[in-house]
Amino acid sequence: MEYQAGEYDVAVIGAGHAGIEAALAAARLGCTAVIFTINLDAVGNMPCNPSIGGTAKGHLVREIDALGGEMGRAADQTFLQSRMLNRGKGPAVHSLRVQSDRRAYHAYMKKTLERMKGLALKQAEVVEIRAQGGHVSEVVTQLGAVYRVKAVVIATGTYLSGKIHIGEVSYEGGPDGMFAARSLSASLRALGLTLMRFKTGTPARVNRNSIDFSQLAEQAGDKKIVPFSFETDYEMKNRVVCHIAYTNEKTHEVIRRNLGRSPLYSGRIEGVGPRYCPSIEDKVVRFAEKERHQIFIEPLGIDTDEMYLQGMSSSLPEEVQLEFLRTISGFDQISVMRTAYAIEYDCIDPLELRPTLETKKVEGLYGAGQFNGTSGYEEAAAQGLVAGINAALKIKGVPPLLLDRASSYIGTLIDDLVTKGTNEPYRMMTSRSEYRLVLRQDNADERLTPKGYEIGLISQQRYERFLIKQQQIECERSRVEQFVVPPSTPINEFLAEKGTAPITTGMRLAELIRRPELDYASLAPFDPGRPALPEAVCEQVEIQLKYEGYIRRQQAQINEMRRLESRPIPAGVDYTAIRGLRIEARDKLEKIRPLSIGQASRISGVNPADISVLLVFLAAGGHGNVSRETTEGGEHQK
Ligand SMILES: Cc1cc2nc3c(=O)[nH]c(=O)nc-3n(C[C@H](O)[C@H](O)[C@H](O)COP(=O)(O)OP(=O)(O)OC[C@H]3O[C@@H](n4cnc5c(N)ncnc54)[C@H](O)[C@@H]3O)c2cc1C
Numbered sequence: 001m002e003y004q005a006g007e008y009d010v011a012v013i014g015a016g017h018a019g020i021e022a023a024l025a026a027a028r029l030g031c032t033a034v035i036f037t038i039n040l041d042a043v044g045n046m047p048c049n050p051s052i053g054g055t056a057k058g059h060l061v062r063e064i065d066a067l068g069g070e071m072g073r074a075a076d077q078t079f080l081q082s083r084m085l086n087r088g089k090g091p092a093v094h095s096l097r098v099q100s101d102r103r104a105y106h107a108y109m110k111k112t113l114e115r116m117k118g119l120a121l122k123q124a125e126v127v128e129i130r131a132q133g134g135h136v137s138e139v140v141t142q143l144g145a146v147y148r149v150k151a152v153v154i155a156t157g158t159y160l161s162g163k164i165h166i167g168e169v170s171y172e173g174g175p176d177g178m179f180a181a182r183s184l185s186a187s188l189r190a191l192g193l194t195l196m197r198f199k200t201g202t203p204a205r206v207n208r209n210s211i212d213f214s215q216l217a218e219q220a221g222d223k224k225i226v227p228f229s230f231e232t233d234y235e236m237k238n239r240v241v242c243h244i245a246y247t248n249e250k251t252h253e254v255i256r257r258n259l260g261r262s263p264l265y266s267g268r269i270e271g272v273g274p275r276y277c278p279s280i281e282d283k284v285v286r287f288a289e290k291e292r293h294q295i296f297i298e299p300l301g302i303d304t305d306e307m308y309l310q311g312m313s314s315s316l317p318e319e320v321q322l323e324f325l326r327t328i329s330g331f332d333q334i335s336v337m338r339t340a341y342a343i344e345y346d347c348i349d350p351l352e353l354r355p356t357l358e359t360k361k362v363e364g365l366y367g368a369g370q371f372n373g374t375s376g377y378e379e380a381a382a383q384g385l386v387a388g389i390n391a392a393l394k395i396k397g398v399p400p401l402l403l404d405r406a407s408s409y410i411g412t413l414i415d416d417l418v419t420k421g422t423n424e425p426y427r428m429m430t431s432r433s434e435y436r437l438v439l440r441q442d443n444a445d446e447r448l449t450p451k452g453y454e455i456g457l458i459s460q461q462r463y464e465r466f467l468i469k470q471q472q473i474e475c476e477r478s479r480v481e482q483f484v485v486p487p488s489t490p491i492n493e494f495l496a497e498k499g500t501a502p503i504t505t506g507m508r509l510a511e512l513i514r515r516p517e518l519d520y521a522s523l524a525p526f527d528p529g530r531p532a533l534p535e536a537v538c539e540q541v542e543i544q545l546k547y548e549g550y551i552r553r554q555q556a557q558i559n560e561m562r563r564l565e566s567r568p569i570p571a572g573v574d575y576t577a578i579r580g581l582r583i584e585a586r587d588k589l590e591k592i593r594p595l596s597i598g599q600a601s602r603i604s605g606v607n608p609a610d611i612s613v614l615l616v617f618l619a620a621g622g623h624g625n626v627s628r629e630t631t632e633g634g635e636h637q638k
Helices: 017-028 057-067 071-077 102-114 184-190 249-257 280-286 318-325 377-395 409-420 441-455 460-482 489-497 509-514 521-526 535-546 548-565 583-592 597-601 608-619
Strands: 003-013 033-037 051-053 079-085 095-100 119-123 126-132 135-141 145-154 163-166 169-172 195-202 205-207 217-219 242-246 294-299 306-310 336-338 341-348 365-367
Touching: 003 017, 003 126, 003 135, 003 377, 017 033, 017 102, 017 119, 017 145, 017 377, 051 057, 051 071, 051 377, 057 071, 057 095, 057 377, 057 409, 057 441, 071 079, 071 095, 071 102, 071 377, 095 102, 102 119, 126 184, 145 377, 184 195, 184 341, 249 280, 249 318, 318 336, 365 377, 377 409, 441 460, 441 535, 460 509, 460 535, 489 521, 509 521, 509 535, 535 548, 548 597, 583 608, 597 608
Parallel strands: 003 033, 003 145, 033 119, 145 365
Antiparallel strands: 051 095, 079 095, 126 135, 135 145, 163 169, 163 341, 195 341, 205 306, 205 336, 217 242, 242 294, 294 306
16 A cells, blocks of 8 residues: 655665765755665665775775765764775775774764755655656555655666675575565666666675684775775774785685586576676686685774685585685684675666766656676765765756766766766776876875866865865975975985986985885975875875976877867767668767767767768758768768
8 A cells, every 4th residue: 555655855775885876966066855675674784895996996996085075074983994006006096995893884974865965764665756748757665655756776786686696596686685675677677778687796705713814815905095985084004914824725625616606607597697896716716827816804893803715705505605715724613604605686788877877767766786797886976976966956956966077086987888888897997098197096185076066966165175285286386396406415415315316406306206215204304394284285296397208298198188078969869870880880879969069979880980971960060961971071961
């Protein structure tokens, strides 16, 4: 029996990493919002590794924070160990990663939602979404509660028609023993959405007291901790260490012997899994030449002895999992608390989404997170933030937030999804960006905080602090460009020590900093007028000086990309009427309906010749027929 349960501007289905950001953004932008989850005890749950960040994922978290999202603050408040990955490489790939206290992260996010004005948090399974006149209108729960809404964000994660696989056993279910969302897929298909079937897997959780740590290598956190949030100004201390173990030939032999019982290799799993997060079975098969695979043993929290075995996700039968784990040095007495498993779930074909993350088929309906075909907490949170912002901006009648590929990894992620699509869970990597030297994690605020302020998610106070920082960077840059270091015995002894050429005449400090052997910090003794500046400011000055040339070149590429991005394509173009277009290009353009020439040029199957046809067609006022000869410089004009 249905009943009217209330009215909200925005309904968010899912209180995982995507849903949380979407609901907070919508409420912080002044909308009334309701967020649903199947189980309140799984708000902000980490069903996979108890960590936030990592290569390229760390960039996403900093960008979320710079725009006014919550994940960065939550990660800083609940971290157990912090490491800056790839420190030995250039700043473009420096990536922050923290071990998180899983229950503390959940509690932080649940409380943040509970305390958000204008937001209602509810434990209920949404079984139907309704639309009127092509626009979303209501959501209905399993108990018949009907909520009238102006916008809906679907952030259902790995729960949508979730199916668990462990060896020969398969059953409907969500992660961590939660229920699956059994009914919503049918409602989404009825709305005309195309759903795909993906899969992912997770390793076992084991009892710390059953591990012989004397046989394992220890991995400590960084001495100097860099926070995720640009707002974090309190002292941060590592509280745990992680450990490293390795599989061996015996482990691989057990796995090979039982491959026939793997739901993956027996074909019982239909869903497509993530290439970049392979199960241990996959690793043994795909990298057969490798004698051992690394395992990181990560604590799940301060108040628990449960440990996560990073790198050992599997869906082999339970007893086989125990057998191969006990072949590993240090694990011979291991006690498994949660068995590893694979989960299949439904997600949308992201080519059905606009760059705002609104669906093309139903107005006011947005997608975010795993539901959009990605994998990872950070990828999910980034999309949730954008979807929540755009749902609110549309209701307020304000132009949407569109982040291009040169603004951020968030923009790169969304453009990849809605322009190229994905046929496996999409995970962010630095190699996915052609502008990674500009899209560093250290300058996410410079790139995005003004945008966050403009849309209303960044407060006036925070924006003023940001402006002060930018000013400090600018002042310090011009100071070191002007300050001339005189030649002297001490400086030349120092330069000799560093293996770089002595100076015979005065040299501008900036020039010295640009030398690969030197850096801003080490030149302090020769810079008497140096002001006391925050480390983040000094870091910016150094990076901007050292990579100036590369950054300038990349900026030129960005300007060219933005020139093409600024060539809009009218919404109603009938690609089937443009004679010069190849069939494949016509079909792809018709399906994706790119917003600009720039986006059209990134669609796979649309080649430069097709873009020329399109450019001439648009130049001719976007109507009438255009022939290929015309575009390829044929003489006669229409
Ligand atoms: C087994 C497993 C292994 C994973 N392995 C990896 C990995 O190796 N690497 C990686 O990067 N990521 C991995 N992940 C993915 C990672 O967990 C997700 O990417 C991330 O949690 C996605 O966030 P989300 O917000 O989209 O969804 P989730 O965090 O899954 O949250 C979904 C939310 O939606 C709610 N919900 C769903 N349907 C309904 C409904 N109908 N009504 C009401 N509420 C609903 C749920 O209650 C939950 O609150 C794994 C996840 C699982 C489960």
